[in-house]
Amino acid sequence: MILLVDLCYEKESLSMYEFVHPIADILMHSGFSIEIRHYSELARHMPEKYDKIILCGTALKDNYYAKQISSFSWIKCCRTPLLGICAGMQVIGSVFGGRIVPQQAIGLETIEIIRESALLGEPRTIEGYHLHNFGVTVPDDFLLLAGYDEHVEAFKHKNLSIYGIIFHPEVRNRWILDRFANL
Amino acid sequence: MKLGVLFSGGKDSVFATYRAMQKNQVACLITLISQNPDSYMFHTPNIHRTNLQAExxxxxxxxxxxxxxxxxxLEDLAAAIKGARDEYGIQGVVTGAIESVYQAVRTQRICQALDLWCFNPLWQINQVDYLRQLLLEGFQVIITGVFAYPFDDSWLGEELTAExxxxxxxxxxxxxxxxxxxxGELETMVLDGPIFQKRLEILRSSKSYCNYRGRLFIEEMRLVDK
Structure with a gap:
């Protein structure tokens, strides 16, 4: 069972169709069971019963999650493989000591994968769909997987299966979700 | 949140309106009437009929x-959205984009420049499941344009059914x-649905078709009580 965490500004918002349902559809199409929870429902409960956890993205104008970082403190104790997408990556970075920084990207851009990983494979360039006004710096315990220090595209925790990608894999890069689900 | 929907009268913008109405207040519909039948951004067949659908x-x-x-x-689209913001106080824009990165990116940039939210509630939806959902939810959809092989003229005016x-x-x-x-292979028009207080009835129409490109021109239609 994979848990999808909805990071949108409110539970059951109109944005959910855009940032959570596409991820759910892709995973279900690949044969995985999923459960969706809004982040506000997890604030005090460590989500332990899942095989994987994905923190989904939000609308360009939706940065409420950044004011609620304490709601995600469970991430630090989490030993379940975790993937943060866009806003989800920013949350992971922030929880581990990185800084959420202004950084806008809208549309398809080339992504340079610089380090081999189980999630993104070997170093090469791919094209990815971006939709964000903020990025995040690489925390101390993390490795840069793609992009560069001033524009982090992907990172991974040095010892744990915790990943972040700033682009949206549901567009043109669905294989990333399959790879994560199969880790 | 008060929203404006980019509205062509086709199934995608009508279904996006439906989803937006379930979550927020749709303050207005926004239609761009393009004089270019091959517009990259805007649906064109029977676009002037959106006034009856809005009613x-x-x-x-x-x-x-x-x-x-x-x-x-895009400048015209931005001006129309700005007009909707000023006239109806909308705080966000809703589109029926499904796969088109071209359309989605341009609308996102316009909304960003105007400090508005942007919602795409059909984004990346499974297209066949979506067509079935339209039927399940009670939308009456007809095909008003075909623009690709192997569509022949029999598709024009055909109603979306399970078959x-x-x-x-x-x-x-x-x-x-x-x-x-x-x-861009097909264009559609919605005649009825769960958000319609009245349904649309076509009284007179004609077809134009050549080399896998065709249009159904709706020449006369009216609103009918449900």
Missing amino acids: AVGIPLLCRPTLGEKEKE CICRLEELWKKYKVSPSGEG
Whole structure:
């Protein structure tokens, strides 16, 4: 069972169709069971019963999650493989000591994968769909997987299966979700 | 949140309106009437009929003309959205984009520049499941334009039914034609649905068709009580 965490500004918002349902559809199409929870429902409960956890993205104008970082403190104790997408990556970075920084990207851009990983494979360039006004710096315990220090595209925790990608894999890069689900 | 929906009267913008109405207040519908039948951004067949659809769903319509020239039509779209913000106080824009990164990115940038939210509630939806959902939810949809091989003129005016969806699914498997017409292969018009207080009835229409490109021109239609 994979848990999808909805990071949108409110539970059951109109944005959910855009940032959570596409991820759910892709995973279900690949044969995985999923459960969706809004982040506000997890604030005090460590989500332990899942095989994987994905923190989904939000609308360009939706940065409420950044004011609620304490709601995600469970991430630090989490030993379940975790993937943060866009806003989800920013949350992971922030929880581990990185800084959420202004950084806008809208549309398809080339992504340079610089380090081999189980999630993104070997170093090469791919094209990815971006939709964000903020990025995040690489925390101390993390490795840069793609992009560069001033524009982090992907990172991974040095010892744990915790990943972040700033682009949206549901567009043109669905294989990333399959790879994560199969880790 | 008060929202404006980019509204062509086709199934995608009507279904996006439906989803937006379930979550927020739709303050207005926004229609760009393009003079370019091959516009990259805007649906064109029977676009002037959105006034009757807006009346049927009971939401004000803001209509703006555009020459439909690539990229320049975006300035017209931005002006129309700004008009909706000023006139109806909208805080966000809703689109029926499914797969088109071209359309989605341009709308996102306009909304960003105008400090508005942008919602795409059909984004990346499974197209065949979506067509079936339209039927389940009670939408009456007809095909008003075909623009790709192997569509012949018999598709023009055809109503979306379970059997029609099966045929579209077969064409998708055989020819890679997008079942919901996301690549511009098909255009549709919605005549009725759960958000319609009245339904639309076509009284007179004609067809134009040549080389896998055809249009159904709706010459006369009216609103009918449900």
